[in-house]
Amino acid sequence: MVAISAKASIALTLAALARPAAAEVVSVDELTSFTKDSCTTIIVGKDATGDGGPLTSHTNDCAACDFRLSKVPAKSVDASAARPVYRYRAEYPRYVGDDKGATYAAPLADYYPWRHGKGDFKPMGAVTYGEDRLNAFVDGAYGMMNEHDLAIGESTCGARITALPASEGGQALMDARELTLIALERCATAGCAVRLMGDLAVEHGFYGADATAGEAGEALTVVDREEAWVFHVLADDTGASAVWVARRVPDDHVAVVANQFVITSLEPEGEGKDWLASKNIQDVAVRAGLWDGKGAFNFLKIYGLSHKALSPYATRRQWRIFDLAAPSRRFSGETDEWGSDYPFSVKVEGSLDAPKVMSILRDHYEGTEYDMTRGIASGPHGDPARWDMAGTEKVDYANPTDVISNDEAMSGKFERAISIFRCSYSFVSQSYGVDGFKENKPATLWVAQYAPHAANYVPLWVASDVVPKELATGSLHDVDHDSMYWPAALVGNWAGRLYDVAYPIVQRTIDAVAADVREKAREALSRSAKASTEEEKALILGTASNASAALAHQAWWTLFWDLAATVKDGQRVDDRHAEKLAPTKVFYPRRWLDEIGYFPIAGHATWSTFEPNGADLVAYFASFVLGGCLAALALARRASKRAAPSENGVYGAVPVNGDLGH
Numbered sequence: 001m002v003a004i005s006a007k008a009s010i011a012l013t014l015a016a017l018a019r020p021a022a023a024e025v026v027s028v029d030e031l032t033s034f035t036k037d038s039c040t041t042i043i044v045g046k047d048a049t050g051d052g053g054p055l056t057s058h059t060n061d062c063a064a065c066d067f068r069l070s071k072v073p074a075k076s077v078d079a080s081a082a083r084p085v086y087r088y089r090a091e092y093p094r095y096v097g098d099d100k101g102a103t104y105a106a107p108l109a110d111y112y113p114w115r116h117g118k119g120d121f122k123p124m125g126a127v128t129y130g131e132d133r134l135n136a137f138v139d140g141a142y143g144m145m146n147e148h149d150l151a152i153g154e155s156t157c158g159a160r161i162t163a164l165p166a167s168e169g170g171q172a173l174m175d176a177r178e179l180t181l182i183a184l185e186r187c188a189t190a191g192c193a194v195r196l197m198g199d200l201a202v203e204h205g206f207y208g209a210d211a212t213a214g215e216a217g218e219a220l221t222v223v224d225r226e227e228a229w230v231f232h233v234l235a236d237d238t239g240a241s242a243v244w245v246a247r248r249v250p251d252d253h254v255a256v257v258a259n260q261f262v263i264t265s266l267e268p269e270g271e272g273k274d275w276l277a278s279k280n281i282q283d284v285a286v287r288a289g290l291w292d293g294k295g296a297f298n299f300l301k302i303y304g305l306s307h308k309a310l311s312p313y314a315t316r317r318q319w320r321i322f323d324l325a326a327p328s329r330r331f332s333g334e335t336d337e338w339g340s341d342y343p344f345s346v347k348v349e350g351s352l353d354a355p356k357v358m359s360i361l362r363d364h365y366e367g368t369e370y371d372m373t374r375g376i377a378s379g380p381h382g383d384p385a386r387w388d389m390a391g392t393e394k395v396d397y398a399n400p401t402d403v404i405s406n407d408e409a410m411s412g413k414f415e416r417a418i419s420i421f422r423c424s425y426s427f428v429s430q431s432y433g434v435d436g437f438k439e440n441k442p443a444t445l446w447v448a449q450y451a452p453h454a455a456n457y458v459p460l461w462v463a464s465d466v467v468p469k470e471l472a473t474g475s476l477h478d479v480d481h482d483s484m485y486w487p488a489a490l491v492g493n494w495a496g497r498l499y500d501v502a503y504p505i506v507q508r509t510i511d512a513v514a515a516d517v518r519e520k521a522r523e524a525l526s527r528s529a530k531a532s533t534e535e536e537k538a539l540i541l542g543t544a545s546n547a548s549a550a551l552a553h554q555a556w557w558t559l560f561w562d563l564a565a566t567v568k569d570g571q572r573v574d575d576r577h578a579e580k581l582a583p584t585k586v587f588y589p590r591r592w593l594d595e596i597g598y599f600p601i602a603g604h605a606t607w608s609t610f611e612p613n614g615a616d617l618v619a620y621f622a623s624f625v626l627g628g629c630l631a632a633l634a635l636a637r638r639a640s641k642r643a644a645p646s647e648n649g650v651y652g653a654v655p656v657n658g659d660l661g662h
Contacts, residue, residue: 023239026213038259041153043221045251050351053431054228056221058153066092067424070103074136084123087167088175092475103472124167134185143180148188149443151429155257158305159217163235171240172205176218190224194246201242219257237288245277253345258317261304311337354430362453364417380592382500386414419453440529449485454492456513456552459521464542468549487556502567517548
């Protein structure tokens with residue numbers, strides 16, 4: 001529990017004062033839906049991974065995001081010079097310019113005349129670089145990992161205070177993307193990154209991914225070679241500063257953020273060691289009327305946004321990951337809107353290494369009561385996709401009565417999986433700890449594009465000169481045959497229609513490619529550790545990364561075409577090399593046929609076991625008699641109006657003036 005300061009007590013009297021338009025305190029009842037971009041991040045302490053170092057992860061679940069990655073090279077700068085700050089942009093192109101790596105400097109597809117210095121690519125402010133040398137790192141929607149094995153995952157969170165960026169009339173300069181980029185540029189440790197991001201947000205103001213309460217806050221999961229931290233940040237009530245808190249994940253624990261803050265109480269004795277926070281953490285809560293200064297200080301309940309009926313969207317993922325990591329704890333999937341039954345982190349039973357986290361990121365709650373591949377919502381063949389809730393006024397359905405409003409759409413809910421169709425990319429970092437660093441073994445960044453359940457992870461290393469071309473090209477505007485994203489997206493969409501039939505084929509490809517690329521990674525790390533120069537090391541790692549990406553890219557295009565030929569039109573071709581094809585008809589599973597009332601009468605499983613009652617017999621007899629009468633009438637009419645053959649004795653086209661009958 002945090003004691004209230006004298007300043008906060010005085011500030012209580014100011015809670016009713018008007019705030020600038022650039023910031024807004026929202027009601028607990030204002031969130032009626034989740035926004036379209038809602039990510040998952042899992043973070044694991046160093047003793048729980050089995051690799052010697054901690055790991056973090058991120059599914060960038062974004063419907064319209066630029067999925068390309070870029071290697072940002074290290075560079076020397078004047079520490080006091082101005083570093084431009086840009087408005088957050090998710091869509092392609094994320095950035096246009098030659099100062100963030102080859103990906104962003106490459107020519108753009110000719111969809112729109114994007115230009116550096118125009119629109120979103122015009123700086124809305126600046127900070128100083130702060131260091132004479134900026135670290136190399138891999139960049140995506142957010143900064144991912146730098147040359148010091150510092151890695152950062154992300155998940156947007158609902159928050160009670162929103163603010164506008166400077167580009168839209170507000171005062172805030174910092175969003176999660178800029179915070180991660182600057183932290184990776186300057187820092188080598190998680191502690192440095194957490195403090196720096198917090199200080200920047202407080203000094204320059206913070207705004208969320210959009211202006212709504214649903215994405216007003218951010219959670220970042222930060223790891224280095226030893227420590228793992230969860231960081232939360234949101235705007236303050238002036239719109240010109242921020243509130244933040246960070247908690248360390250115990251070395252043998254796992255924590256997860258799924259679009260809701262998870263840091264709650266802050267024990268005074270743990271300050272500095274177990275948690276860190278901005279100095280204004282109490283004052284802003286009082287000033288904004290979110291806390292009376294008397295009760296326990298619970299960051300989640302004070303600054304977080306209650307999701308009420310929609311809370312399982314966040315808490316179910318938290319439950320699933322904890323249940324897989326610590327099954328003996330027997331956590332329930334049902335909890336309150338805050339996930340109060342779940343701790344900040346749980347002790348991992350066994351180990352939770354990078355491959356296991358990749359497997360969790362592919363999860364749809366299979367085998368549980370929330371299994372998204374079962375039930376009528378998954379269709380006849382277990383499709384786990386649940387499309388984003390939205391009004392359908394613009395869809396142009398053939399039947400106008402099928403249209404629903406946005407309010408109607410938001411009144412219901414589906415389960416939300418960990419692996420979701422609108423994921424642009426995901427990653428899992430793999431650190432080998434301090435001992436690995438001493439052995440010249442750099443952390444590996446495992447990256448997949450599109451939804452994890454329909455993609456393979458390939459290894460990247462910051463030491464490489466560039467990221468593989470397959471991960472650095474393409475957009476959502478058009479199918480790009482050179483891109484890693486597109487074959488995975490096509491496989492995911494094709495497999496969804498007959499998921500229970502097709503996914504075993506997909507899984508075999510995932511397993512086969514994973515075995516190959518992991519072996520390539522092991523060999524590359526072993527060889528690079530013996531390299532005599534940094535250039536040789538970069539060449540070895542870059543070559544392995546390029547080879548792994550090329551292998552996966554080819555495998556997934558091959559898989560798509562194989563699936564197209566093997567699983568289609570309600571059948572599966574088991575042997576495409578047979579003399580004569582003998583497709584297996586997949587039809588529909590009994591559970592679904594029962595659900596839709598396929599069988600003739602309730603209680604009668606098949607036609608062969610149907611036993612008619614007296615009423616049935618009367619109805620059948622009447623139908624038989626009526627049918628006979630109609631048939632006799634039709635024959636009589638046909639005889640009286642029979643068409644004569646043509647003059648040449650050959651039947652052919654009926655003349656336009658011929659007798660067509662009735």
